[in-house]
Amino acid sequence: MSDPKIVAAAPPLTIKRLVFEAYTTAKATGWLEGDANCPTQQLAWLGLIHSEVSEAVKPVRVGDMDELVLELADIVIRVASMSGAMGLDLHSAVRAKLDYNRGRPRKHGKLA
Ligand SMILES: [Mg+2]
Numbered sequence: 824m825s826d827p828k829i830v831a832a833a834p835p836l837t838i839k840r841l842v843f844e845a846y847t848t849a850k851a852t853g854w855l856e857g858d859a860n861c862p863t864q865q866l867a868w869l870g871l872i873h874s875e876v877s878e879a880v881k882p883v884r885v886g887d888m889d890e891l892v893l894e895l896a897d898i899v900i901r902v903a904s905m906s907g908a909m910g911l912d913l914h915s916a917v918r919a920k921l922d923y924n925r926g927r928p929r930k931h932g933k934l935a
Contacts, residue, residue, distance in 0.1 A: 837914070842907045859909045869905070872905065875898045879894035
């Protein structure tokens with residue numbers, strides 16, 4: 824799927840790097856036009872994230888894990904590009920949520 828020479832030359836893919844690459848690519852290709860502070864624009868971007876989630880349904884139904892992982896990647900990329908457009912610190916938020924979730928009870932204590 825990936826050119827090994829390009830993968831070897833690429834810097835490590837941290838969350839900060841992911842946000843930068845997803846944002847700059849989406850900006851350059853016209854997916855991030857509009858006012859990032861406008862709730863209507865933000866809802867449109869959330870819609871794009873949701874559309875990628877919907878695209879992941881079919882691969883699950885037909886058992887195509889190669890396609891599923893690509894759709895999961897699209898979801899992550901859309902989340903990262905939106906975070907970049909809005910100047911959100913996704914890295915710190917993910918770190919905080921991972922730490923918080925680790926300390927939560929099984930199924931958040933709400934289900935058996
Ligand atoms: Mg997709």
